[in-house]
Amino acid sequence: MQHSTKPQIVVIGGGFAGMACVRALRYADAEIKLVDRRNFHVFQPLLYQVATGGLSPANIAAPLRSIFKKQKNVQVLMAGVDGFDMAKRSVVLDDKSELPFDYLVLATGSTHHYFGRDADWEPLAPGLKTIEDATEIRSRLLTAFETAEETYDPGATSREIGRPV
Numbered sequence: 001m002q003h004s005t006k007p008q009i010v011v012i013g014g015g016f017a018g019m020a021c022v023r024a025l026r027y028a029d030a031e032i033k034l035v036d037r038r039n040f041h042v043f044q045p046l047l048y049q050v051a052t053g054g055l056s057p058a059n060i061a062a063p064l065r066s067i068f069k070k071q072k073n074v075q076v077l078m079a080g081v082d083g084f085d086m087a088k089r090s091v092v093l094d095d096k097s098e099l100p101f102d103y104l105v106l107a108t109g110s111t112h113h114y115f116g117r118d119a120d121w122e123p124l125a126p127g128l129k130t131i132e133d134a135t136e137i138r139s140r141l142l143t144a145f146e147t148a149e150e151t152y153d154p155g156a157t158s159r160e161i162g163r164p165v
C-alpha cells in the first residue's frame with residue numbers, strides 16, 4: 001500500500017458525535033479513518049422501544065459503511081481501541097496493531113454507573129446503551145409476563161415459581 005501524504009484523521013466512535021464529525025469533514029483533503037468496535041451505528045433514543053418489544057434491533061441500527069458510502073475520504077474500520085501512543089501519534093487497537101494519526105477525534109460516548117452501588121443495583125437495573133442491553137431487558141420483561149401467565153398468586157415473583165427473571 002502506498003503511503004499517503006494527506007493528513008491522517010482518526011475518529012474513534014461511530015455514534016452521533018463521531019458521525020457528525022466525519023460528515024463535517026466531507027470536503028477535507030484528508031484521509032479519515034472512522035474506528036468503532038461495531039460496524040454499525042445505533043440510534044440510542046429508540047433503545048427503549050427495542051427493550052420493550054416495539055421494535056427489533058435491525059430497526060435502530062445502520063451499517064456505518066452504508067451511511068458513508070458516498071463519502072470518498074473516509075474508511076470505516078471495525079476495531080476496539082485499547083490505548084494511545086502519543087509519542088508516536090498512534091492509536092493502539094485491540095489486536096495490538098497501531099493506527100497513525102495527524103489529528104485524533106475521540107467520540108466514544110459515555111456509560112451508565114451506579115454511584116458505587118454496582119453490586120446492589122446492577123443485577124436489578126441493567127444499563128441501556130447497547131443493542132445487547134436492550135435485548136437483555138426485553139428478555140427479562142417477556143419472561144416476567146410468561147411467568148405471570150402461569151401463576152394465580154398476585155404476590156409471586158418469578159424466582160418463587162422457579163423461573164429466571
Ligand SMILES: Cc1cc2nc3c(=O)[nH]c(=O)nc-3n(C[C@H](O)[C@H](O)[C@H](O)COP(=O)(O)OP(=O)(O)OC[C@H]3O[C@@H](n4cnc5c(N)ncnc54)[C@H](O)[C@@H]3O)c2cc1C
Pocket residue numbers: 012013014015016017018035036037038041042043044045046047048079080081082107108109110128129
Ligand atoms: C436509551 C436512551 C435514550 C435517549 N434518548 C434521547 C433523546 O430522546 N434525545 C436526545 O437528544 N438524546 C437521547 N439520548 C442520548 C443520546 O442518544 C446520546 O447523547 C448520544 O447517542 C451520544 O452520542 P455519542 O456519539 O457521544 O456516543 P455513542 O452514541 O455512545 O457512541 C460512542 C461510540 O463509540 C464506540 N466506542 C466506545 N468505546 C470504544 C472503543 N474503546 N473502541 C472502539 N469504539 C468505541 C461505541 O461502540 C459507540 O458506537 C438517549 C440515550 C439513551 C441511551
